[in-house]
Amino acid sequence: MDCRRHWVNTVLLLVLLCWSAAVPVWAAEKTLNFWHGNFTAPVLAWLEAEIFPQFEKEYGVKINHMNIGWAANRTDKLITSIVA
16 A cells, blocks of 8 residues: 555656646747848838737737848758757
8 A cells, every 4th residue: 555655646746746847838928930031111110010919919929020131141040940
């Protein structure tokens, strides 16, 4: 009986540890990295004023947008993001 109680306590402890480690991940704010190539100022203003806030509200994510342009390092960034 003591052996069974020991195993039950061990399993419960492991479940509790896994759950407590996962809670911060679930509660963390999610971020969507949006890369774009040289939007004009009016288009970027429209995205920031209307599209991004609506998307963030509907899906519960924060949009982080970054202009990566069309330079040679663009391909390196895209490949790195796919591999990562």
